[in-house]
Each structure stands twice: as structure tokens, then as C-alpha cells.
Amino acid sequence: MNDTRRPWIWTGFFALLSLAWVYPIVLVLINSFKGKVFISSNPFVLPTKETFVGWENYVRGVEATNFFASFGWSLVITIGSASLILLCTSMCAWWIVRMDNTFARALYSSFLFNLVVPFQMVMFTLSWFTDLLHLGNPFGLWLVYLGFGAGLAVFIFTGFVKAIPTELEEAAVVDGCGPVQTFFRVILPVMKPAVITVGILEVMWLWNDYLLPYLTLDLKRYKTIPIAVQYLRGGYGSVDMGAMMGVLVLAMIPIVVFYLAAQRHIIRGVVAGAVKG
Structure with missing residues (x-):
């Protein structure tokens, strides 16, 4: 087979394969504009004049879940946790690489x-411990997420720091920089590709996480979007599918936009961090 044709064949194959991931999102979007009765009976059919309900599902979902309050708490938890993870783990990875002792x-x-320990092994102890330390709020959850998100972040950052020449730090010391100044003025700017990569991965995890906030937060006062969606379930297992589809679309929009805007940095950061083992 002609080598010039192979890239097009693989591109076509993976383009078709990607439809398996895109299709569920499109399905949710289509059903968000249909009446809840028709979602169950004809979930794979485009809205018609009979089934189309406009923005009704979105309005009902926002009112039923107090969506904007949940959106705000999800935003606080995601931004705060991701910022804390990036700051602490990047500094820790730099220290680990440069010290290189036992x-x-x-x-x-x-x-x-x-990275290896399953979350289910520590979930009950974690719930008890967060109650003991009064961490059942969005700001206490920052510390909990720092512990669970540190493994992957340190792994990526250490691989990247190994590729940074020590001569840069030596030059900073000659210029009179201390360890803190050296990190923030020299090392952190060089680590930008890795920081963006870890930030994308952590934000996508934090925004969509359900179990950890459910176990730790005081649900009478704080609800994230994944938790609020569950309150659309009624008695005896009934679910307002129309409102749920509308809220799911609203919940997906920020993270999809964020990912599309930053996805080109993921491969660049991972490859840069794999230069040295």
C-alpha cells in the first residue's frame, strides 16, 4: 500500500471511532429539547413539531436544582482545588528532582x-476524617482534592523538571535569587506546558466528580452540579428526564469549551515531560 495513503486511512478510522464518544453528547442535546414522555419512548429520534418543547426542560431543570448556586460552588471548588494542586505539586516535584536523596x-x-490505591479503600475513613476536621465545605474540600490529585500531578511534573537544565538555576543563584525566587521566576515559567497539561486534566476531573463531594460536603448547604442533578429523581425511581437532559447540557458547556480551547496543550506538555525518565 502506498505510504502516502496511510495517514488518510488512519485519520478516517479514528474520525469514525470518535463518533462513539461524540454520539452520547449529541443524544443528550437532542433529547433536551423533547418532552419527557417522548425521551423515553423515542430517545434516538430528532425533535418533531409534536415532541419539541423549546427551552422548557432547561427552565424546569434550573429551577428544580437551583442550578446557578450549584454552578457557583462547582466553580469555587474546581478553581480553588486546581490552583492549590498546581502550586503545591509543582514545587514538590522540583524539590524531589533536585534533592534526589533517599x-x-x-x-x-x-x-x-x-495512583494505585482504589478510592473505595479509603472513602469511609475519609468521610469520618473530614467530619472530624470540619472540612465539609468547599474550602475544606480543596485540601481533600489536593491529596487525591497530587499523585498524577507530581508524576507529570517530575518528568518535566528532569528535562530542565540545572544551569538555569545556577545562573539564578548567581544573580542573587533564593529558592522561592528561583522557582517562581525561572522554573515555573519554563514548566508552563506541564502546568497547562496538569491543569486541564485536573479541572476536567474536579468539575465532573460526584462521589468525593457527596461524601464530604454538608449537602444541606453546598451542592455541586453532579449532586444537584440527582435531585431530579423523584419517588419510586421516577426521573424527570427532560429537566435532567437540560441541566446536563448546561453542565457540559463550560468544560467542553474549556477543553476545546486548551486541548492542544495536552500532548505538548505530556511529550515535553517525557523527554527524560
């Missing part, structure tokens, strides 16, 4: 172990 290697191994 304690640093043991600390790095503990972060890798964090």
Missing part, C-alpha cells in the same frame, strides 16, 4: 502509590 525518592514513591 527521602525524596521515598516521597515520590508514595505519590505513585496514590
Whole structure:
């Protein structure tokens, strides 16, 4: 087979394969404009004059879930947790690589172990511990997410820091910079591709997470969007599918826009962090 044709064949294959991931999103969007009765009976059919209800599902979903309050708390948790993870883990990864002693290697191994341990093993202890420390609020959840998000972030950051020449830091020391100034003025700007990559991955996880906020937050006062969606379930297992579809579309819009705007940085950051092992 002609080598010039292979890229087009693979492009076509993966384009078709991507439809398997895009189709559920399109299906939710289509059904968000249909009456809830017709969603169950004809979920795969485009809205018709009979089934089309306009923005009714969106209005009902926003009112039923107090959507904008939940949106605000999701935003606070996502931005605060992601910022804390990026700051702490980037500094930690730099220290681990530059120290390179027994304690640093043991600390790095503990972060890798964090990636292996299933969440179900610690969920009950975590719930008890957060209640004990009064962390059942969005700001206390920042610390909880820092613990769970540190493993992947440190893993990516350490791979990137290994590729940064030590001569840059030596030059900063000669110019009179201390460790803190060296990190923020020299190392962190160079780490920008890795920071963006980790930020994208963490934000997508934080925004869509359901279980951790459900276990730790005081649900009488704070609800994230995934938790608020569950309140559309009625008695005896009944679900207002129309309102749920509308709220799901509203919940997907910010994270889809964010991902599309920043996706080109993911591969760049991962490849840059894999230069040295």
C-alpha cells in the first residue's frame, strides 16, 4: 500500500471511532429539547413539531436544582482545588528532582502509590476524617482534592523538571535569587506546558466528580452540579428526564469549551515531560 495513503486511512478510522464518544453528547442535546414522555419512548429520534418543547426542560431543570448556586460552588471548588494542586505539586516535584536523596525518592514513591490505591479503600475513613476536621465545605474540600490529585500531578511534573537544565538555576543563584525566587521566576515559567497539561486534566476531573463531594460536603448547604442533578429523581425511581437532559447540557458547556480551547496543550506538555525518565 502506498505510504502516502496511510495517514488518510488512519485519520478516517479514528474520525469514525470518535463518533462513539461524540454520539452520547449529541443524544443528550437532542433529547433536551423533547418532552419527557417522548425521551423515553423515542430517545434516538430528532425533535418533531409534536415532541419539541423549546427551552422548557432547561427552565424546569434550573429551577428544580437551583442550578446557578450549584454552578457557583462547582466553580469555587474546581478553581480553588486546581490552583492549590498546581502550586503545591509543582514545587514538590522540583524539590524531589533536585534533592534526589533517599527521602525524596521515598516521597515520590508514595505519590505513585496514590495512583494505585482504589478510592473505595479509603472513602469511609475519609468521610469520618473530614467530619472530624470540619472540612465539609468547599474550602475544606480543596485540601481533600489536593491529596487525591497530587499523585498524577507530581508524576507529570517530575518528568518535566528532569528535562530542565540545572544551569538555569545556577545562573539564578548567581544573580542573587533564593529558592522561592528561583522557582517562581525561572522554573515555573519554563514548566508552563506541564502546568497547562496538569491543569486541564485536573479541572476536567474536579468539575465532573460526584462521589468525593457527596461524601464530604454538608449537602444541606453546598451542592455541586453532579449532586444537584440527582435531585431530579423523584419517588419510586421516577426521573424527570427532560429537566435532567437540560441541566446536563448546561453542565457540559463550560468544560467542553474549556477543553476545546486548551486541548492542544495536552500532548505538548505530556511529550515535553517525557523527554527524560
